[in-house]
Amino acid sequence: MKKMISFLLVLTLLLSVAMIPGYAYSGKDFTPPGLAKKGGIPPGISKFIDLKEVEWARNAIEKMADKGILKGIAEDKFAPNKPVTKAEALAMILRALGYEEEVQKELTAIKEGKKKSKLKDAAQEWALGYIAVAKDGKILADEEELTWKNLNKPAQRQEVAKYIVRALEELYGEIGEYKGALPFKDANAIKTAYREYVGKAYAADMMKGDNNNNFQPNKAVTRAEMAVLVEKLDDYDGKPVDGSKKIIEGKLIRIIDNSELVIRVNGVDREYDISKNVKVYIDNRLKDLEDLERNKTIEITVKDGKVIEIRWNSDTVIVGDVYEGRITAINSTDKKISVENGNIERLFTITNDTQIKINGETTTFSKLVVGMDVKITVKDEKVRLVEGTNSAITYKGAITDINWNTKEVTLRIGNVARTYRANENTVVRIDGSSRSFDRLDTGMEADIKVAGNILQEISARNVRENLSGTLTAINRSIKEITIKSGNTERSLKVNSDAVIKLDDQVVTLNDLMPKMEVEVVVNNDKVDRIDAYAVESQYRGELVEKYMGNPYRLVLKSNGQNKTYNVDRNVTIIEEDDDDDIKFKDLVLGSQIKITVVNETVVKIVVED
Numbered sequence: 001m002k003k004m005i006s007f008l009l010v011l012t013l014l015l016s017v018a019m020i021p022g023y024a025y026s027g028k029d030f031t032p033p034g035l036a037k038k039g040g041i042p043p044g045i046s047k048f049i050d051l052k053e054v055e056w057a058r059n060a061i062e063k064m065a066d067k068g069i070l071k072g073i074a075e076d077k078f079a080p081n082k083p084v085t086k087a088e089a090l091a092m093i094l095r096a097l098g099y100e101e102e103v104q105k106e107l108t109a110i111k112e113g114k115k116k117s118k119l120k121d122a123a124q125e126w127a128l129g130y131i132a133v134a135k136d137g138k139i140l141a142d143e144e145e146l147t148w149k150n151l152n153k154p155a156q157r158q159e160v161a162k163y164i165v166r167a168l169e170e171l172y173g174e175i176g177e178y179k180g181a182l183p184f185k186d187a188n189a190i191k192t193a194y195r196e197y198v199g200k201a202y203a204a205d206m207m208k209g210d211n212n213n214n215f216q217p218n219k220a221v222t223r224a225e226m227a228v229l230v231e232k233l234d235d236y237d238g239k240p241v242d243g244s245k246k247i248i249e250g251k252l253i254r255i256i257d258n259s260e261l262v263i264r265v266n267g268v269d270r271e272y273d274i275s276k277n278v279k280v281y282i283d284n285r286l287k288d289l290e291d292l293e294r295n296k297t298i299e300i301t302v303k304d305g306k307v308i309e310i311r312w313n314s315d316t317v318i319v320g321d322v323y324e325g326r327i328t329a330i331n332s333t334d335k336k337i338s339v340e341n342g343n344i345e346r347l348f349t350i351t352n353d354t355q356i357k358i359n360g361e362t363t364t365f366s367k368l369v370v371g372m373d374v375k376i377t378v379k380d381e382k383v384r385l386v387e388g389t390n391s392a393i394t395y396k397g398a399i400t401d402i403n404w405n406t407k408e409v410t411l412r413i414g415n416v417a418r419t420y421r422a423n424e425n426t427v428v429r430i431d432g433s434s435r436s437f438d439r440l441d442t443g444m445e446a447d448i449k450v451a452g453n454i455l456q457e458i459s460a461r462n463v464r465e466n467l468s469g470t471l472t473a474i475n476r477s478i479k480e481i482t483i484k485s486g487n488t489e490r491s492l493k494v495n496s497d498a499v500i501k502l503d504d505q506v507v508t509l510n511d512l513m514p515k516m517e518v519e520v521v522v523n524n525d526k527v528d529r530i531d532a533y534a535v536e537s538q539y540r541g542e543l544v545e546k547y548m549g550n551p552y553r554l555v556l557k558s559n560g561q562n563k564t565y566n567v568d569r570n571v572t573i574i575e576e577d578d579d580d581d582i583k584f585k586d587l588v589l590g591s592q593i594k595i596t597v598v599n600e601t602v603v604k605i606v607v608e609d
Helices: 002-019 052-066 086-096 100-111 125-136 157-172 192-203 223-235
Strands: 245-256 260-265 268-282 285-287 297-303 306-312 322-331 336-341 344-349 355-358 361-363 373-379 382-389 393-403 408-413 416-421 427-430 445-451 454-461 464-475 480-485 488-502 517-523 526-533 536-547 552-558 561-575 578-581 592-598 601-607
Touching: 052 223, 052 285, 052 322, 086 100, 086 125, 086 157, 086 223, 100 125, 157 192, 157 223, 245 268, 260 297, 268 297, 322 344, 336 373, 344 382, 393 416, 408 445, 464 488, 480 517, 552 592
Parallel strands: 268 306, 355 382, 416 454, 427 454, 488 526, 561 601
Antiparallel strands: 245 260, 245 297, 260 268, 268 285, 297 306, 322 336, 322 373, 336 344, 355 361, 373 382, 393 408, 393 445, 408 416, 445 454, 464 480, 464 517, 480 488, 517 526, 536 552, 536 592, 552 561, 561 578, 592 601
């Protein structure tokens, strides 16, 4: 397999050289003609319209889509927040590492019957080739992994770490390991079988923790997150990614024959070779070398002595003018905002001299939010004034999920689930009183005010209900009960501190049985109190059999039918003509008896003859 990949990589490089377009120059030195205002991504580059909420992943998504490693769900949509399945994650990893031709050969062989696949009738056809290559390369090495039921489930972060490490080691051999305890706060949550892979992925700079230093091993990986991982794989050369790269910032002096670049750093001119596959980003958009401007501050990424990436945040591409649009991203650290108007998106740097107004009132940078309409006034290449309009939208819905790490709240609004992020300025009220974000709970109803994807205000209400009905099911492992009331069944989680009573006696969930009548107090879709009542029935007939095992049992013949009942070990047994209690073992077969059954267990027996 490694030889095949090496051949494919060489062939790809040769084809890339042959296909790179040239430029004509009047002299040896080439000065870019200025920023071409093309209004978006050049033809041939994927342009997705649903990336506003994932600006942090936009570059990776567009770069990988441009290379054909990632694909959208439609021509203009990527669905960045949709979880990837294990099969989809494997496909992206294998494409990034150059296995696509081998995958297609495997798929053809399976379709033509030249190679057997246990999953041929179960899996989606597109996945068969990837699964076959993953199996042959020991990326999928366990039989329990090789089922479509498993591979069609969302991929967890710890599982993706395993796929990545196994795939890299198939190509490059041992990639090193992370020595010592894993540095994540939730390291104990990582399953033992995955810890080595997570450590190696971390050491290779493939995967990191979140802002709170949690790895979140069980979290499903989204398409946006996978794009960032795949970009790292695409750059990987058998060494830690950061270990072979250097980022340099300076002023662009000139570009020579599209192959050399001169950049002035701290007053010294430095010359670097330009990779034939260099990527140029202007305002986070993929552009061309000719779109760069001389004497502008750029950031270059140098790897193995060659420039592989150039970034220029043009900031004030309009001079002495006004630019209007909507904020699509905010970098609080560098005080930069991205503003979009139609197909054009600009990046502006806010300085201490910039005046900021919202709805006519002077305020601070921290009050700007994604989704806000703004008017930017630029003079002498500096942002002088930002005027924002708080164009918030209100919604009403029910909270279905809360991510405490990212402070994201998901609400069901009609039939649609929408996710919004809270920040330090979000106003939270619960039942009319000011509260902290961590007092919110799933099941609450809420009125929200949002600008873009940012929560400005959330007014939540506890939803309290009193239900009555019949217990139809009890899941003790996850503390969930199902109640039937009329023709409607409803499953509810039981709070760990819920009060549970059976016939006015305090009991636990383990003491409840299906068919009991219950009255339930529900708060935000979770049970706070259960009052259960035993269901009692009486039957007469002939005692035809009895069992002294565990549990006790008897068989009652009534109306020509035999029925078996469990008997409580503390059953009360009396003879109709004698008030003295007798023992279960003393019952005489053939006797006429009357039994009292509570929740399908005999608790009382009366011998009638």
